[in-house]
Amino acid sequence: MPKANPAVQQRTTALSLPFFDDFITPLDGAPDPRRWVPTGGALVSNRLALAPLTRGAATLDGLKANGQNYSGSTGVFYSSIDSLKSQEIDLSGLTVNDQVYLSFAWQAGSIVGTPNGNSGSTPVRLELYLKNSTNTWVRAWSYNSQRVRTGFRQQVMDLNQTQYLHGTFQFMLVASGNASDNSDNWNIDYVLLDRGRARGLTDTTFVDVATGAGLVGSSPSGGLRSPLRRYTAMPVWQFNAATTSELSANLGVNLTNLELPTPPLSRPITVTGTVRDLTAGTTLGTWLQTPRLIVPNVRNAPQTGSAATVAVPATATPKRLRYTLTINTNGLDAPRATPNDTISRDVDLNNYFAYDDGTAEAYTQIPARSTGQAEVLAYRFNLNQPDHVGGLRLYPVYTPADVSARPVTISVWNDDAGHPSATPVATKTATLPGTGPLPSGLPYVEITFDQPVPVSGIFYVGFSQPSTGRFLSYGKDLNNYFPPGYLWNRNYVGVWDSTRFVGPRGALMMRPVMTNNVTTATASAREAAAYSLYPNPARGTVRVEGPGFARATLLDALGRTVWEQPAAQAGQATLPLPTLPPGVYTVRLLLADGRTVGRRLMLE
Structure with a gap:
């Protein structure tokens, strides 16, 4: 003890x-x-x-x-x-x-x-x-x-x-x-x-009908399934190009009934699903409204509906949507049991694709080899319109035996008859930091290409790493998954193969960041050093000190746009920021020649 x-x-x-x-x-x-x-x-x-x-x-x-x-x-x-x-x-x-x-x-x-x-x-x-x-x-x-x-x-x-x-x-x-x-x-x-x-x-049964975990035919754990058909997050402009087809027809979760009455009668309940735009603060509609009976003493009674029932406005503004499912038990449950009648799932329509939900339950490893080619892991993505890849976010996992920095190369490949092309169309080598606070303050590390990479139709993005005898670990989300054949591995002898993790679950945690066809590149470190923010830390309004710029954007620690300078104020040095949660943000300045400068800002 x-x-x-x-x-x-x-x-x-x-x-x-x-x-x-x-x-x-x-x-x-x-x-x-x-x-x-x-x-x-x-x-x-x-x-x-x-x-x-x-x-x-x-x-x-x-x-x-x-x-x-x-x-x-x-x-x-x-x-x-x-x-x-x-x-x-x-x-x-x-x-x-x-x-x-x-x-x-x-x-x-x-x-x-x-x-x-x-x-x-x-x-x-x-x-x-x-x-x-x-x-x-x-x-x-x-x-x-x-x-x-x-x-x-x-x-x-x-x-x-x-x-x-x-x-x-x-x-x-x-x-x-x-x-x-x-x-x-x-x-x-x-x-x-x-x-x-x-x-x-x-005394092991209770008068309680509730939301549970997982969904029959899907993951056995986790909460409400993703409202998106293929992804857990995607760029808002890619979503807008195919709004209905990108929403899931099988949004739901298992319900539970802990009661075992005598006689064992089913309970009548009503299930309601709503969706709210958290960014705009508006309710978009109801995606599920159904009465049903739930049998007693059951843990896996699936309840689903179609997320496509509610149209999501195809506006260009990045948004976070919250899909909620609520049970009305007709007042039969004890007051202590009512909070578990509601479950929700947020989905980001911002500037990146994801197959994972941002939480790692396990990790996967690049094998420890001392010879041969660098092994590659790459995801396939299907675009609704041509775009550019700006960078890749990775989720490195460090063990007590290996806390040192590690080199990594990110790459983009075109499609070649259903598999990645032999040669990447772009690469960028960087160094992932060892243990300690990551640059964003969060588990993902973003690596940016020198120039955004044009892609269309099907493309692949991933990373390679010479293991040099080290087992290199990366986060794995066990509650979400990718379509069959969408994760590819190139082994140490250079052979590509489509792979899945053991069992039907698991998504490697890497996320490509897209640019919506903006072809900007970042300014040099010396040029970027000419810009500063005052005050910093700040509460609200911030002033940009330095040369002129075309427009300012504020990104949160995950790289999501949370504020854009209105067109009427574009280029003005004073940034009247809205009220935001305290934390680390990035002010991204678009320069007149199309390049960008990022300056870190702490909001209190």
Whole structure:
């Protein structure tokens, strides 16, 4: 059991009953500190658990909250890993006749894979500890991994003992496994501690119809599917060229029903889907409106509709759309269960293509070879109109054994009878930084071609890297995928082959940035140094100091356009920026000769 840390933040007053968490918040991050001690490394998300009771679960694995492993090495090392500890809960004044029970659902394994088997030298297990009235942690339950990925199972604990009925009661789930990666993982969902649970140890069903995870016939985990047919994001002008055909006819998610009534009757519900333009602050319409029955005690009742039902305005402005699905349970669910009735998915129509959603559940590697050609990974993209490739965003993953910078070459290939051409039409070599803050402050690194590369129809973009004996890792999104035959690999002897990751899931995280046929190039470093921003950091209006320019644009840390200088103000040195979230941005200045200058800006 992990040792207690006296510096850990505790609530000043104990929580009262009921204690409940189905991990629908945050969408992706540490457990809610109002209920849980804010340490332990657990991650709340809807992208790792398979068929959770409701959307969202807490995952315990060998990675800390900062993404680094516990062992500090790449060698296999087994120990205690993540934990999940409740804040103090006031059970004083209760007696052994008050029917106090703690229940939770647990799962061994996740979308990442099957956990290793438990043994004396390789402990892979999940344990529950209860804090008694003498502040001693008592191990009350454990499960040893059988090298099997399980479904969610309910565990109910009887707390009707005087040693647990005190004013500072706590419970803690502790995982053990490989401390060097996330191969041994456990998911926790639907934690409920309350009095008066009349069914006691059989209290494992609940009056709750909710949104879940995954979609039958698609990924078994993750949230609402992408509203786009092929991509998770795409340039707004490419979308505008084929608005209806780029939207998915199968937008949806699995629903769950945790109730098992007598007799086992289906529940009538109404499902509504809406779409909102977050950039403009307007609701575009309803893409789904349907009554239905949902059978009892089910975890994978698919609900879909067509995103193309609502027309998206073909305006040139970059936009972020939010597609939402909501269940109306006709007031039958308990108030605590209503927040899990809604799920949403954002899609960017900006300046880049993506097959991934921006989160890495795993990684893929370029093999460690010391001889032969540099291996290549490349994606295929289908354009709706001719365009230019401005650069490529990559998601490098660094291990404790390899934190140094790495050279990389990005390339664009034309199509040659359904595969990349033998020779690229453009290349650019750069160096990816080692560990530490990346230039954008986010996991992607963008490499820009010296001149935007013209493309039309089908093109391929990717990267190559001489491994020089190193395993070079890149992020892999397990909840999204690319069309069959759209990922290509050129091996060390120079042979191209279309490849898929093991199984039907997984998207390599690389994103081409397009220019909408703008053929600009960046100015030299010396010319760019003549421009500065004042004040910086800033709150609102900023002034550009330096030579003249034609127009200014503001990009966020992902390279998305969040503000453009109005035509009537083009070239003016004063930039009246709108209210934006604090963070790192880039002011991109278009010069009179078509080149661009980028200056970093910190907004407070």
